[in-house]
Amino acid sequence: MFTTAELFGKFHSPQNPLRQARNRLAEAPPQELEQLFGSCLPAGLLAQADAGPNSRQRVYSVQITFWTFLWQALNGASCRSAVRKVMAWFAAQSWPTVSAADSPYCQARRRLDSDTLTRALHGSAQAAQARAPQQWRFHDREVLVADGTGSSAADTGPNQRAFPQSSRQKKGCGFPLVRWVAIFSLATGALLEVAIGNKHLAELKLLRRIWDRLKKGMILLADRGFCDFVTLAALFTRGVDSVLRLNGSRSCDFRKGKRLGRGDRLVVWQKPRRQTRTATQKLWRSLPDQITLRLIVWPVAVPGFRTRKLILVTTLLDPVTYPPEELAALYLRRWRVELFLRDIKTTLGIDFLYCKTPQMLTRELMLHLIGYNLVRCLMVEAASIYDVDLEQISFKGSVDTLHHFSLVIAAARSRTQKNQLTSALLEALVADLLRQRPNRIEPRCCKRRRKAFPVMVRPRAELRAKLLHRKTCKKSRP
Numbered sequence: 001m002f003t004t005a006e007l008f009g010k011f012h013s014p015q016n017p018l019r020q021a022r023n024r025l026a027e028a029p030p031q032e033l034e035q036l037f038g039s040c041l042p043a044g045l046l047a048q049a050d051a052g053p054n055s056r057q058r059v060y061s062v063q064i065t066f067w068t069f070l071w072q073a074l075n076g077a078s079c080r081s082a083v084r085k086v087m088a089w090f091a092a093q094s095w096p097t098v099s100a101a102d103s104p105y106c107q108a109r110r111r112l113d114s115d116t117l118t119r120a121l122h123g124s125a126q127a128a129q130a131r132a133p134q135q136w137r138f139h140d141r142e143v144l145v146a147d148g149t150g151s152s153a154a155d156t157g158p159n160q161r162a163f164p165q166s167s168r169q170k171k172g173c174g175f176p177l178v179r180w181v182a183i184f185s186l187a188t189g190a191l192l193e194v195a196i197g198n199k200h201l202a203e204l205k206l207l208r209r210i211w212d213r214l215k216k217g218m219i220l221l222a223d224r225g226f227c228d229f230v231t232l233a234a235l236f237t238r239g240v241d242s243v244l245r246l247n248g249s250r251s252c253d254f255r256k257g258k259r260l261g262r263g264d265r266l267v268v269w270q271k272p273r274r275q276t277r278t279a280t281q282k283l284w285r286s287l288p289d290q291i292t293l294r295l296i297v298w299p300v301a302v303p304g305f306r307t308r309k310l311i312l313v314t315t316l317l318d319p320v321t322y323p324p325e326e327l328a329a330l331y332l333r334r335w336r337v338e339l340f341l342r343d344i345k346t347t348l349g350i351d352f353l354y355c356k357t358p359q360m361l362t363r364e365l366m367l368h369l370i371g372y373n374l375v376r377c378l379m380v381e382a383a384s385i386y387d388v389d390l391e392q393i394s395f396k397g398s399v400d401t402l403h404h405f406s407l408v409i410a411a412a413r414s415r416t417q418k419n420q421l422t423s424a425l426l427e428a429l430v431a432d433l434l435r436q437r438p439n440r441i442e443p444r445c446c447k448r449r450r451k452a453f454p455v456m457v458r459p460r461a462e463l464r465a466k467l468l469h470r471k472t473c474k475k476s477r478p
Contacts (some may be wrong), residue, residue, distance in 0.1 A: 032410030060108035063282025124373035148203035
């Protein structure tokens with residue numbers, strides 16, 4: 001038997017030039033964002049797989065898809081705009097023409113597996129943490145802050161089944177609700193871990209999915225929604241301390257316990273008789289029968305603040321090493337997590353998620369969180385180099401600066417020029433610092449009026465049928 005090569009010689013497919021172009025494409029950085037952030041992700045993360053869905057030679061490889069999706073997230077662009085960017089990049093490199101349809105790009109986004117995105121999130125968070133100086137810590141200990149929030153999603157059948165809308169809204173008049181809880185670094189603002197669920201999952205239960213990120217020696221900072229016996233006892237047994245605000249449902253008597261100072265007491269909390277709904281049976285059995293805690297009352301004398309006093313619960317029992325005023329100041333810094341969430345939801349625009357399936361909703365959310373961490377890497381690096389307060393660097397200003405500088409950095413002709421432009425980027429971040437306005441008071445209201453359109457209280461199909469009926473009746477009149 002003769003082989004085809006022996007009979008006809010080496011076969012030159014007309015697709016061979018296209019394949020060679022794609023091979024050259026895989027070696028080159030596909031987006032200007034990779035020039036800045038490629039070192040912030042684990043090595044080999046976006047390499048082509050040896051087998052499976054991402055092993056074929058495609059225009060939209062894992063590398064191109066990831067950086068294009070990230071550019072789309074940071075710019076709030078549509079899929080069509082992302083495809084046009086890839087088309088322009090191919091044309092600039094004199095590579096084969098890319099189809100103008102967005103279907104191949106959308107299919108490529110679906111091939112991004114969750115493990116790759118999770119590793120990218122962790123890698124970007126570690127990169128931000130590595131850029132932070134040691135003095136940003138609290139008593140040489142890392143402080144992590146946890147909080148939960150929610151986003152609405154496109155009203156499709158799969159989204160409604162995975163993330164049902166509020167029961168107070170009529171069917172067809174509401175939007176799916178995605179609830180997610182995140183753990184941030186208080187020093188850098190980097191998002192370290194996230195848990196995604198629906199409205200039926202409590203924030204406390206979502207936190208317990210990801211609290212393995214809390215290691216021995218760390219301090220957890222959170223609001224009263226996370227203050228319960230299970231959280232305090234379970235974290236304390238693994239060497240993690242907590243500073244929480246006392247839950248309003250638990251009464252406290254400062255006449256009991258050991259007095260450490262004014263408004264400072266040591267108390268003992270007993271394990272509840274019944275297992276809580278948010279704790280698994282294995283977790284419940286591992287908890288001690290009682291724990292010793294510290295209660296601190298601290299007055300808040302800030303004009304315009306609704307809170308007049310803080311009642312804190314902490315496992316930091318030494319009043320000399322951790323004075324009450326330091327713990328109160330630490331808890332007041334917890335408000336920064338609200339600003340972190342505002343940067344993600346408002347600035348990056350994921351208050352509403354546009355993907356139409358639950359799997360793509362998760363990918364859309366993860367790409368925005370990765371983009372948030374990468375911008376944080378730039379902010380932390382600029383703050384540490386120029387010795388400025390990280391809180392004074394605007395996240396929105398950093399995103400705007402990144403949009404303009406990333407293009408010229410990608411066009412740099414030498415490594416020296418690239419380093420000079422990167423230094424200019426970091427210098428631009430600290431050139432326009434935010435003003436320090438402590439205890440600022442602003443009214444919680446909107447000046448701009450809404451449009452004079454009625455609110456949708458019935459399904460769209462029903463309203464459309466009613467409009468068609470009106471038009472039919474008008475035509476039938478003599």
